[in-house]
Amino acid sequence: AGRLPLMAGNWKMNLNHLEAIAHTQKLAFALADKDYDAVEVAVLPPFTDLRSVQTLVDGDKLKIKYGAQDISAQDSGAYTGEISGSMLAKLKCTYVAVGHSERRQYHAETDELCNAKVKAAFRHGLTPILCVGEGLDVRKAGDQVSYTLAQLDGGLKDVPAEQAETIVIAYEPVWAIGTGEVATPEDAQEVCGAIRGRLAELYSQELADKVRIQYGGSVKSGNVAAIMAQPDVDGALVGGAALDAEEFVKIVRFRD
């Protein structure tokens, strides 16, 4: 429905600031010969690499966007080790991931905290990529849709429509993350379609039709096209395969 696909590379805790420069140069070079108006490309480096990436892509014609992997729910103050939305905005980040399953798992992030982070991102003009998705037990019980929609409801609580219409949702089934086990295109579509349906219930069909919903979990150049062919999948959040610049470029060029 005219949604611009968003292919985003989540570097997780990989690549130091010098490696980030080399990697981003490779991406810029490989994408330079193409007009990428039809696909939006973004990278989510560690905080310590953001300045390096900004220096390379600031004001370029390549339209490689970037953002952070997390954000503090607070705006400033005595929160040792946290990074605020205003700091990310100052570095001209476009996106910020919120509630990635690794944050939920290793840092005990709740839906309530994710909701506060979504609001913090919007306060600072950043676009949240809200990550949702079920673990293996939930999938085995067949409860993936209700589980994921509950995370969606929690993350969007009291978020007004004018903000919600710009959010990106990433459906990432935890059992498919970094495991090499990819969801089938039908699995991805089932939940992504349900997410769009819930957005229509929470807001409106017009709004739901605007929101981009990514799939994430062991996306590679070999499986991306089939996943992207699903009607409610509008992009991919790519982890492991995004660390190889050549492979990530192939994923971005899934239509070629």
Ligand code: 2PG
């Ligand atoms: C993740 C996914 C996608 P991977 O954890 O977000 O980002 O990682 O592609 O390695 O499964």
